[in-house]
Amino acid sequence: MTRRVVVFGATAIALAFLLLPVVAIFARVPPGRLFAQLGNGAVLDAIRVSAETSAAAQALVLALGTPAAVVLARRFPGRGLLVGLVELPLVLPPAVAGIGLFAAFGRFGLLHTAIPFTKLAVVFAVAFVSGPLYVRAAIAAFEGVDANVVAASRTLGAGPTRTFFRVVLPLARAGLAAGAALALARGLGEFGATIMFAGSLRGVTETLPLAVYSEFNVDFDTALAISALLVALSAALLLALRWRPSLSTSRFRFATSS
Amino acid sequence: MLLTILAAASLTNVFPAIDRHERYSFGGSNALAAQIRQGAPADVFASADTALPRQLYRAHLVEKPVVFTHNALTLIVPRSNPAHIHRVADLRRGGVKLVVAAPGVPVGDYTRTVLRRMRQSGVLRNVVSEESDVRDVLAKVALGEADAGFVYRTDARTVRAKVRMLALPRSAQPRVSYAVAVVRGSSHAAAARRWVHRLLGKAAQAKLRTAGFLPRR
Numbered sequence: 001m002t003r004r005v006v007v008f009g010a011t012a013i014a015l016a017f018l019l020l021p022v023v024a025i026f027a028r029v030p031p032g033r034l035f036a037q038l039g040n041g042a043v044l045d046a047i048r049v050s051a052e053t054s055a056a057a058q059a060l061v062l063a064l065g066t067p068a069a070v071v072l073a074r075r076f077p078g079r080g081l082l083v084g085l086v087e088l089p090l091v092l093p094p095a096v097a098g099i100g101l102f103a104a105f106g107r108f109g110l111l112h113t114a115i116p117f118t119k120l121a122v123v124f125a126v127a128f129v130s131g132p133l134y135v136r137a138a139i140a141a142f143e144g145v146d147a148n149v150v151a152a153s154r155t156l157g158a159g160p161t162r163t164f165f166r167v168v169l170p171l172a173r174a175g176l177a178a179g180a181a182l183a184l185a186r187g188l189g190e191f192g193a194t195i196m197f198a199g200s201l202r203g204v205t206e207t208l209p210l211a212v213y214s215e216f217n218v219d220f221d222t223a224l225a226i227s228a229l230l231v232a233l234s235a236a237l238l239l240a241l242r243w244r245p246s247l248s249t250s251r252f253r254f255a256t257s258s
Numbered sequence: 259m260l261l262t263i264l265a266a267a268s269l270t271n272v273f274p275a276i277d278r279h280e281r282y283s284f285g286g287s288n289a290l291a292a293q294i295r296q297g298a299p300a301d302v303f304a305s306a307d308t309a310l311p312r313q314l315y316r317a318h319l320v321e322k323p324v325v326f327t328h329n330a331l332t333l334i335v336p337r338s339n340p341a342h343i344h345r346v347a348d349l350r351r352g353g354v355k356l357v358v359a360a361p362g363v364p365v366g367d368y369t370r371t372v373l374r375r376m377r378q379s380g381v382l383r384n385v386v387s388e389e390s391d392v393r394d395v396l397a398k399v400a401l402g403e404a405d406a407g408f409v410y411r412t413d414a415r416t417v418r419a420k421v422r423m424l425a426l427p428r429s430a431q432p433r434v435s436y437a438v439a440v441v442r443g444s445s446h447a448a449a450a451r452r453w454v455h456r457l458l459g460k461a462a463q464a465k466l467r468t469a470g471f472l473p474r475r
Contacts, residue, residue, distance in 0.1 A: 106402075107403050108403070116403050117357075117386035117387050117403070118386075198387075199357065199387020199388070199389070199398070200389070201387050201388055202388070213390070214388075214390065216292055217291075217292045217390070218362050220296075
């Protein structure tokens with residue numbers, strides 16, 4: 001009995017702790033005023049910058065991360081180390097990511113590029129922190145594809161390319177979509193690496209999270225409104241992930257059972 | 259007992275030199291003021307302007323502010339001067355990467371005043387980033403990633419090996435005054451008042467002058 005109370009109590013506290021700040025964002029300002037704040041020019045600019053840079057970063061992550069995940073899903077010597085290195089940006093402090101991007105792509109970095117302070121710099125910062133989330137999920141998705149099904153496809157005469165697009169990709173789809181959604185959500189929230197490597201300039205590099213930060217110093221209500229928008233976007237991404245049956249692999253269940 | 263002192267980023271080096279025992283939080287003065295408005299448990303607020311402490315004073319969030327030092331602005335470029343900037347007018351050239359502080363940050367507002375007085379506001383077209391405090395501007399120029407930036411002279415002096423100062427005409431210099439105030443509701447109000455009093459005293463003022471700050475007038 002007491003054990004039950006303790007468990008329920010701990011659960012209630014954990015849920016309240018995680019939910020309260022999110023709920024409070026909406027509770028503090030009436031929804032009507034939240035919407036009004038979103039019409040503010042700086043907010044509209046930030047929405048545009050976030051949409052552009054997140055779309056570009058996501059395209060980059062999917063286009064390069066998918067083949068990388070296919071390779072990393074195979075067994076080969078040194079694979080563990082390589083996967084670990086790919087996942088490293090996930091646990092790096094964002095400020096370290098910012099310094100690393102400068103050291104690599106800065107004017108005086110290894111590659112001497114003119115990327116810092118441009119929109120491309122935002123794309124780089126976002127892709128650097130969101131990419132590993134996608135690659136990690138994609139590796140797991142490809143690993144989960146039954147090797148027998150792939151072998152069957154090859155035996156029946158399909159070439160490797162055809163097998164990949166007609167068999168492997170559809171089977172891995174749910175996992176890939178989950179990884180893509182998580183990466184997108186994480187990328188939309190990118191802050192530390194962006195503000196260091198790309199700076200912050202309205203209409204160019206000031207993304208939604210950067211706008212929250214700069215508005216906090218100017219107008220708390222606007223900062224709240226942008227935060228509410230980001231919460232809604234992230235929640236929508238997560239919920240879409242859970243409630244889209246078409247993304248589930250269930251219709252392949254019979255095919256994969258051996 | 260330690261005092262918690264929220265201070266303008268430009269005071270990052272000099273405050274610990276005056277008194278290394280307290281707990282400091284340095285940042286853009288406007289960000290610090292926002293923290294006080296959100297109820298940050300601080301004892302003293304030292305701002306790079308007089309407007310922010312005055313606003314907080316009117317909102318009954320701090321006690322009466324007092325000016326404790328002054329400063330001046332300078333244009334800085336990396337030692338290597340990659341964009342060949344030698345005067346403010348050179349900042350107009352296409353492709354120059356200029357970094358300034360955001361409007362609302364004291365040094366950001368002073369920068370815009372300087373440019374307006376020099377009739378050079380057009381150079382703001384070349385701004386690639388608006389930073390949240392003066393040390394962020396300084397870092398990006400010292401790193402060589404930005405071609406130029408506007409900071410206080412005292413900031414430029416802390417990285418003399420990395421940046422070159424280009425003096426601004428005296429007529430363009432805004433009046434940069436720093437005000438300090440005891441935060442209302444401080445649990446160490448008496449100690450905080452003593453600390454402010456000491457900041458106005460001879461020893462602290464000498465330290466400020468050594469760091470390049472200008473004497474109280």
